[in-house]
Each structure stands twice: as C-alpha cells, then as structure tokens.
Amino acid sequence: MVLAELDAAFAVIGDVQWLPGYSLALTKVPGVDRLGDLPRAERIRYLADVDLVATAVENVCRRRDDAFRRVNVEILGNHDAFLHAHVWPRYEWEPPDLVTKPVWLYSSDHWTDSCFALRRDHEDLRADLEAEVIRLRDAVEFRFGV
DSSP states (O other): OEEEEOSSEEEEEOSBOSSTTOEEEEESSTTOOSGGGSOHHHHHHHHHHHHHHHHHHHHHHHHHOTTEEEEEEEOOOSSSSSOEEEEEEEETTSOTTTTTSOGGGSOTHHHHOGGGBOOGGGHHHHHHHHHHHHHHHHOHHHHHOO
16 A cells, blocks of 8 residues: 655555545654654654645546545544644545535445445556656655755
8 A cells, every 4th residue: 555655754645535645754763752742853854745645646636537626634533643744635526514624524334335435447546646646756846845
C-alpha cells in the first residue's frame, strides 16, 4: 500500500476506496501519537509531506474524474494511536446528503464491506498516485517553492 517514502512520512493508498484516491500520510517517527508529540521542526516537515500527498491526490483525481470537487485533510487520531493524516478526495457524485459532510458520516460498512476494499482493479489509480507523489517529491519547484 506504500506509494512512496517522503522526507518525514510514508505516502500510502487507503485500504478502502469508496472515494477513489483516498490516501494517508503516516509519520516515520515511531511512538508518535499526535502532531504535538513532534518537535516543531519535525511537525513542519511532516505537514509539508501531508501537503504533498494532498496535492498528488488532487492532481490525480482531477485528471481521472470530472466530478472531482476537492480534497479534505484530517488528522484525527481517535482510533489508531499513531500520527497519520487522512487525505480524502470528494466528488459531485457522492450522495446529496453526504457530499458536503465529513466522510465519517458514511455508514460503517464502507470500512468493512469487501466491495469498498482496495483491489486489483484499483491498480491504475494506485500507479497514478505513486507516480504523482514521486514526481512532486522529486520536483525542486514543489519542495522548495523555487
């Protein structure tokens, strides 16, 4: 599921794909539970990687689906005790009662039903995300704003 190793995080594709392109940025620092556990310099490095993953998801999803709306980024930590950021693409085709709401209002079966799981038919999406994350990671203009 790892797309690429970044400076302070690992970019990974989500294990569920009911919103195609769902990805995460996982900290590389063992034992870190929340953003505030990192010294400020490390926090900034991690958040820069979160931004990179979010930009990659936005670029790929915009190219792949005309109904792409935006990307939502969340650092919650209420369930898994390690620092990670969720990067959720959002689409116009989502149910009207959910399209403007947090993804956590989708029914819980979206996390467990195999029809929403990452599968072989997501391989093209995964490859596109991996290529875009690596392109941005290696782009001097992106990393340093030159």
